[in-house]
Amino acid sequence: MSDHNPRTRRRGEELLKAIHDAVLEEVVEVGAGRLTMDGIARRAATPRTTLYRRWSDPLEVLLDALYHQHPVEEPTAGADDLRGDLIRALRLMVDWALSPAGRAVAAILTDPKSAALMSEALFERVFANRGGTFTRTVLQHYADRGHFPAELLTPVVTDIGEALVTKRLIDGAPPSDEDLAAMVDQAILPAIGSPPGSRSGPGGGSR
Amino acid sequence: MSDHNPRTRRRGEELLKAIHDAVLEEVVEVGAGRLTMDGIARRAATPRTTLYRRWSDPLEVLLDALYHQHPVEEPTAGADDLRGDLIRALRLMVDWALSPAGRAVAAILTDPKSAALMSEALFERVFANRGGTFTRTVLQHYADRGHFPAELLTPVVTDIGEALVTKRLIDGAPPSDEDLAAMVDQAILPAIGSPPGSRSGPGGGSR
DNA sequence: GAAATTAGATACATAGCTGTAGCTAATGCC
């Protein structure tokens, strides 16, 4: 990994980052259930004692690493292109999910022990406020401007895009841009009143 | 667990079932990454040697247990009730997902080691042919009978229901029947040409 | 430059899982 001069010595932020990076790599490789202080320490090239000074458990290290991650980029609504904005929002989500942090979250969510340790607060910060809001932001923007009836913006509808992307990721086939466009055209837009089949491809009419 | 008379001795099918049950309970409790021969053996109340006679690894035991599970009930298309059939299909999926076998599959899918061991064949048998086909069967049935244009039955559209259910399960809030109805009304039916808002509740028109 | 921090290098006893071996005894089959 990051081979620092053995005569120099990492401290504070630098060391912390090395440990956070290590635990994220480790969890992607071995899974949340097989995380060990030993494994993390080896990968970060630091003695285990350094880890025990701050955390008491491998999962604490992992959760702390997630807590310190940079938030994902917020999807922004463009000028007047609902369809394009939706596709871009889903692309943001895919990119995040494929990052070490995204994979780590996936590993945590199905691990009983870490799921129990994951506080409501962290869940909000790391998942709900990220993985749950990609298309809603965009849809809300256009609903506010009257592009479609606001009462169609139900919890189900704001979940469609994220749900379809999540399923593809689980199936092991990360969606391409064409796949994302298909999701928008064939599932999200029909749900807000644009009949299916009224679009064909890029530029095929966003409203 | 199952306390059999210590003077009697389990063999063959009976013993195998006890072990399969044990590993499914174990994985739900500790996660795929923390499965051990020891833990499985303790829960099945059998010596570890018995396990090693058949399997070489805890994950092998788990995959074998899944392989021997009864297939889930196939969704059946009723007389002329697309909406009701879709809801029933999703209900089948939810029930399966909440069962020990369903939870075990979830645990496997995000565990790097077990995902690597899971053969294409088992994946098909246990997931694709089950978790991936609940609504497609129903939709295909009604498309064949001309209830809606068959060309609308794209891979995205047949995934909508399963995807929404999966997301709810991940979020830890298993959907109620009302939730399932909302998914059908607000996401699936619009995608096959039934405009959103044209239904309100049970009996609100299936086409 | 001296003092206070804090990382790095050991070492060690404990605990749990692993994989195998050797034996006893219950069960099924002919």
Added chain:
DNA sequence: GGCATTAGCTACAGCTATGTATCTAATTTC
């Protein structure tokens, strides 16, 4: 009833992770 199978029991050596303790030395702070 006798034989082949196959659970069940016990033991054991090897390995890895756990937590803690102790000491050294680099880096920051004043």
